[in-house]
Amino acid sequence: MPYVNIKVTREGGPDGTGPSSDQKAQLISEVSDLLHRVLGKDPAATFVVINEVAMEDWGVGGLPVQEYRNQAQ
Template sequence: MPYVNIKITREGATPAQKAELIKGVTDLLVRVLDKNPATTFVVIDEVAMEDWGVGGLPVEAYRTSLKSSS
């Protein structure tokens, strides 16, 4: 009974995009690990950008630093 938790920043992923993620992850587990899709759980958590950090920075500052370094 696989359980997959996807965390993304809350930036407007559409219901169609979320459905595609759920289907894609489920299909991958079926193909690679021969898991039963009926018992495969996929949960998408949306996290506010100010609650997520990368490399010691809030996500927004991290993204800004990437843009300024290119």
């Protein structure tokens, strides 16, 4: 029984607050399909959880992600 946890920043959606419901449904479907194709796992027994994380709660390279992105430009 696979369990997949996807964490994304809360941005980029149609209203700027995160992935849309359609995008989340696509992630769930395609991740379940991938596990079925690669590992033969039953999609009915595959759990996919999507967590949205506020930008200020996400860091990379020792910096908040927005600051990291600004420096990378």
